[in-house]
Amino acid sequence: MSTLVPCIIAGGAGTRLWPVSREALPKPFMCLPDGESLLQKTFRRAIGLEDVGQLLTVTNRDVFFRTLDEYRPMNSCAVELDFILEPFGRNTAPAIAAAALHVARRYGEDAHLLVLPADHLITDIAAFASAVDSARRLADQGWLVTFGLLPTRAETGFGYIEKGQALGSNGFTVAQFVEKPDTQTARHYLDGGRHLWNSGMFCMRADSVLAEFKTHAPQVLDAVIHCLEHSQAFEGKQQRHLELDSQRFAQVPDISIDYALMEHSQKVAVVPCQLGWSDIGSWEAVRQLSPADANGNQCNGENVLYDVHNCYIDSPKRLVGGVGLNDLIIIDTADALLVADARRSQDVRHIAEALKRQGHDAYRLHRTVTRPWGTYTVLEEGPGFKIKRIVVKPEAALSLQVHQHRSEHWIVVSGTAQVTNGELDFALATNESTFIKPGSPHRLSNAGQVDLVMIEVQSGEYVGEDDIVRLTDIYGRAPITD
Structure with missing residues (x-):
């Protein structure tokens, strides 16, 4: 059988x-009662399939390093890791089109693409x-x-899927997709x-889905191809990633795979199954665990x-x-504290949406924020000051940077x-300190084998996170200069 x-x-x-799931640390990173995140469970489930030697992830580039941290303790089989990094979300059709093009080029057009939320x-x-x-046989x-x-x-x-004619013992044609009733x-x-129920999971040959994109959603396919032609690829130890070009990706239609393709194609089949499934779509669903x-x-x-x-x-x-x-x-x-009527747990989204409209940090960030080098936690802040606890992982380093409006101790x-x-x-060493003036280039590194823990006191006329000019950075976050 073809490569999976x-x-x-x-x-x-x-x-x-919300308030556990936020834009900068969204739902896949939520830990369940057993201590594993939803992302880790999906990773474990995927690499546990027979003959899987590689895995592709399409995600936002801001959570790339956190995703690597989630995968690393689970990857005892040394599965090769591919990433496609989006600068921002454009829905599932562009993500799947980019994945199919990448898989066809790297693993062959007959490779089976198994899409898992x-x-x-x-x-x-x-x-x-x-x-x-069963799905692979139909694919x-x-x-x-x-x-x-x-x-x-x-x-x-x-959403629902209506079954059509039987395709052997394990599948049916799709008569139609139905909106939430x-x-x-x-x-x-x-x-x-x-x-x-429509699970949002798919299995298809790369050449089959690309042909259907060409027929039913050529504007999506062409825009994604154009974006990939102008995107940068990087290769590291046991993983590689492709960073999608922001300017070209913004031109890709923002549309779901159901609307762009599945509702129009005559080649869609469904495998009925009972998987002990939950989309963990609300706090009411979480409590059932x-x-x-x-x-x-x-x-x-x-x-x-x-x-x-109750x-x-x-x-x-x-x-x-x-x-x-x-x-x-x-x-x-x-x-942040949420108090809600359990019968209205779906309405929690209105709180998050209101915070987003207000530009409130509680929509995007937690007090503890993950960075490629470790984490920082805001302990206290007020007019003209901010106090952070900084944890730098072994052999990690912050960027060489300057601040225009604040000093740091x-x-x-x-x-x-x-x-x-x-x-x-x-x-x-422990209990020692240094003072950094505004405009002074500075960097913090941890050359040791244990976590480095720091307290940082910022003071100045402005202490926002965007008062950073990165000069060089080992994680590729600094501007590229000739």
């Missing part, structure tokens, strides 16, 4: 899972592997195969037995509750006290820092 290339599509902000949960791994085998016959989930309830939050229609679908106590409550963290029933409380770092509550969702993070908490400050290069 799983392709993890990691896009979207997961606004219904990064933020879904599947608990029946054996059923998943069996469904993939070899030229079908674009989607996976239809047998509905277990009259769900109004999912009202309650009465969803009940009719459940009782009728001809409709399946944990057992309830005698009062119907599911709690993470320390709490004291009196006359509280509540989901996630507060890992702060004590929660509750009195006389029923059917609430309470999510506490370092900088660095204090080593643990580890040894290698510092560039103007024309000076020196080491700082």
